[in-house]
Amino acid sequence: MTDIVESAETSTLLDELTRMTGREDPYPRYHRLQEISPLVRAEDGALVATRYADCAAITRDPRLGHVPSHMLDFVSPGWNDHPALRQLFTSILTINPPDHTRLRRLVSSSFTARRVQALRPTITRMVDDLLDGMSGDTDFITAFAFPLPVNVIGELLGIPPADRAQFQHLVRDWTQVLEQINPAVLETADPAAATIRAYLSDLAADRRAAPRDDLISALVLAEEDGEKLTEDELLTMAGLLFAAGFETTTNLLANSLMALLHNPDQLALLRNKPEIAREAVDELLRYDTPVQLLTRVAWEDVEIAGIPISGGDRIVAYLGAGNRDPQRFPDPDRLDLTRPDNGPLSFGGGIHYCLGAPLARMEAEIALPALVRRFPELRLAGDPVRRNSLTLRGYTSLPVNTGS
Ligand code: HEM
Numbered sequence: 246m247t248d249i250v251e252s253a254e255t256s257t258l259l260d261e262l263t264r265m266t267g268r269e270d271p272y273p274r275y276h277r278l279q280e281i282s283p284l285v286r287a288e289d290g291a292l293v294a295t296r297y298a299d300c301a302a303i304t305r306d307p308r309l310g311h312v313p314s315h316m317l318d319f320v321s322p323g324w325n326d327h328p329a330l331r332q333l334f335t336s337i338l339t340i341n342p343p344d345h346t347r348l349r350r351l352v353s354s355s356f357t358a359r360r361v362q363a364l365r366p367t368i369t370r371m372v373d374d375l376l377d378g379m380s381g382d383t384d385f386i387t388a389f390a391f392p393l394p395v396n397v398i399g400e401l402l403g404i405p406p407a408d409r410a411q412f413q414h415l416v417r418d419w420t421q422v423l424e425q426i427n428p429a430v431l432e433t434a435d436p437a438a439a440t441i442r443a444y445l446s447d448l449a450a451d452r453r454a455a456p457r458d459d460l461i462s463a464l465v466l467a468e469e470d471g472e473k474l475t476e477d478e479l480l481t482m483a484g485l486l487f488a489a490g491f492e493t494t495t496n497l498l499a500n501s502l503m504a505l506l507h508n509p510d511q512l513a514l515l516r517n518k519p520e521i522a523r524e525a526v527d528e529l530l531r532y533d534t535p536v537q538l539l540t541r542v543a544w545e546d547v548e549i550a551g552i553p554i555s556g557g558d559r560i561v562a563y564l565g566a567g568n569r570d571p572q573r574f575p576d577p578d579r580l581d582l583t584r585p586d587n588g589p590l591s592f593g594g595g596i597h598y599c600l601g602a603p604l605a606r607m608e609a610e611i612a613l614p615a616l617v618r619r620f621p622e623l624r625l626a627g628d629p630v631r632r633n634s635l636t637l638r639g640y641t642s643l644p645v646n647t648g649s
Contacts, residue, residue: 247552251286259287268635271537272578275566283550291540291559292549297574297590299550300567303560304594309541310341321426329422329434332442335477336485338597345596351474352482352600355463361604364401365611371396372612376619382626385643389616390498391491397608398490402483403459404448415441416488424634438484445483449476460486486601494605496535496632496639501613503643504532506625508580512617515582519614525582526609530568531589532580537565537638539593564590565638622648 258274261267267274278285278295285293294300303309312320317334324330333339337348371393379388391413399409418437421430448461456462464479474482505512515525538561545556554560567590569577574584592599599605617623627644 247282247284247550249284249286249292249552249554250282252281255281255285256288259285259293262635265631265633268633268638269631271565271635272569275563275569276571278563279566279570279572284552284554287561289559291561292554293561293563294549295563295566295570296550296572297567297570298572300562300564300590301594303541303549303562304539304590304597306541306547306595308545308547309543309560311339312542313341327431327435328438328442329419329431330426332419332438332481332484333422336481337600338485338489342596347469347472348474348478348482349596349600350469351467351472352464352486354469355460355467356486356600358603360401360460360463361607364397364604365607367400368393368397368608368611369615372615376615379620379647380649382644382646385502385645386495386499386640387642389612390495390502390643393498393612394491394494394605394608397494397604398487401460401490401604402487403452403457403461404487408444412441412487412491416492420488420492420637421634423636441484441487442480445480445487446476449479449483489599489601490604492637493535494601494608496637497530497605497609498612499640499643500533500535500638501526501529501609502616502645503629503640504529504580505613505617506623511580511582515614516617516621519618521582522610522614523606524584524587526606526613527587527589528580528582528584529609529613530591531574531584531587532568533638534565534568534589534591535638536591536593537635538563539597562590564593620647620649622646624648 255278258278262271262274275295278293283294283296283299287293294303317324321330324334337345337352375389375393395409395412396406399406415437418433419441422434449465452462452465456466461483464474464482467474505515515521541560543554543556543558543560547554571577592602624646625644626646629640630642632639632641
């Protein structure tokens with residue numbers, strides 16, 4: 246029977262992934278981990294899965310979940326006194342049924358497919374406006390990859406245009422706690438989370454007094470089976486939606502552009518055949534996914550890849566590795582925008598499957614073909630600066646020249 250492996254080699258590989266050297270190109274390290282064993286143990290005791298089938302199973306197994314709130318004090322003592330942690334650990338992203346089921350139902354009744362589809366013309370116009378504003382040397386993140394998703398989610402939620410830009414740094418500071426929790430991180434993450442919450446509290450009060458046709462108003466009014474969101478739940482939900490709405494999509498746009506620039510034949514294919522946008526975005530999500538990993542805790546003894554693991558064990562599923570698993574994808578390191586039978590793990594699975602997946606897909610499907618058609622000579626114009634995070638994979642700066 247296969248065993249959980251913990252060796253000098255696996256420790257080195259996992260350690261490298263936490264550093265810039267490994268983050269730059271984690272994929273060879275993922276492949277080596279896949280070869281060694283389906284499960285390796287990290288130095289902090291967590292079990293790491295890197296194969297596609299196991300990562301998919303982890304997202305769907307109802308016996309795996311998040312640390313229940315009454316246990317959180319053992320894991321993160323004093324978490325409730327930190328706005329950054331309270332806002333994360335009480336959000337649908339990290340809570341369990343039955344609370345998760347209730348909150349997910351309430352938000353789904355407001356964040357509907359109709360509401361997302363209605364944004365299509367707005368997104369198309371925003372893309373055109375942003376492309377109009379780009380010429381010569383420009384930073385793709387500041388000129389396009391950040392403003393597009395932040396304005397889309399801002400529009401959806403009902404955040405006034407002039408207020409949106411300030412959230413780039415606030416959300417970045419807050420979401421550092423997804424990567425690591427320590428006093429230095431909390432020093433910047435806490436005030437950022439508190440500022441976001443105070444802003445959303447004022448906005449919600451405004452909409453309570455005078456509802457509009459936006460998601461904040463819909464959340465204020467949302468009611469299912471006689472249940473409503475409490476004020477606290479509403480603000481946590483709005484904060485999560487806002488942050489999740491652009492943090493990840495910015496990275497999808499930037500990672501996709503880099504992948505295309507490194508694969509000119511595929512870039513040309515998308516330019517000449519924009520009708521492949523849907524399958525192309527699936528492949529770009531697979532190739533360099535913006536959310537590289539997710540974590541769970543086993544509530545009872547279970548088996549992963551046929552290996553028994555104990556209740557209480559922490560499990561990390563490397564989605565970015567599963568997406569490059571040669572057992573699942575032939576020639577996994579090749580970008581192939583028309584790859585048949587794709588099925589990236591990039592939006593997770595099971596009850597926590599990404600609520601914003603249709604929105605993120607729509608943004609990328611409109612933006613990427615428009616970008617490569619508008620600027621046929623688009624090229625890198627300097628060294629990109631990688632974001633210092635493994636979980637949220639992307640760039641803080643991506644200098645390009647539009648060729649025009
Ligand atoms: C959950 C990825 C865009 C809102 C998730 C999860 C992943 C993910 C992997 C599951 C996390 C887990 O199971 O632990 C992405 C990627 C995106 C993206 C790669 C863009 C390319 C968005 C957008 C929104 C959004 C645009 C909102 C407008 C959410 C929410 C959850 C979630 C609310 C939590 C769902 C739950 O726990 O029930 N996302 N996301 N995401 N995402 Fe996204």
